């Protein structure tokens with residue numbers, strides 16, 4: 001135990017041989033440069049572009065990984081050009097579904113809503129040049 005403590009004591013950077021000192025110095029430099037590069041990368045990819053779009057860091061990251069909820073094409077259409085195609089209750093139901101994550105499991109609940117209000121035009125049968133909305137994947 002005493003010998004172990006002694007050997008631990010003696011292994012500071014100062015007391016190592018030159019080659020070991022060079023080895024550890026190179027290791028620390030490599031890790032240090034890597035760390036600075038990683039910070040630089042984060043800045044270039046996550047902070048700077050989002051800041052230019054008027055978002056702070058956490059908003060930018062949640063948009064990058066969680067998507068822009070509330071600004072989907074579907075919700076934009078429901079609030080805009082398609083807003084007179086369904087009654088407010090139905091609209092609210094679909095918007096709530098989108099805000100709740102628009103998952104495949106919960107799609108069954110809103111499917112009749114799409115059938116009733118949207119599929120007359122948004123299906124291959126209608127012949128209109130519009131995106132089909134007949135299944136979860138298409139929606």
Ligand code: HEC
Pocket residue numbers: 073074077078081082085086114117118119120121122128130131133
């Ligand atoms: C009477 C036919 C009709 C019905 C019913 C209809 N749509 Fe549309 N939809 C269109 C047409 C035509 C366009 C393309 C022109 C436009 O964007 O206004 C369109 C475009 C869209 C778009 C694409 C907008 C974009 O970003 O380009 C979406 C999304 C959409 N509709 C969703 C819906 C939803 C959801 C419903 C049901 C609540 C619905 N539509 C009901 C005719 C319809």
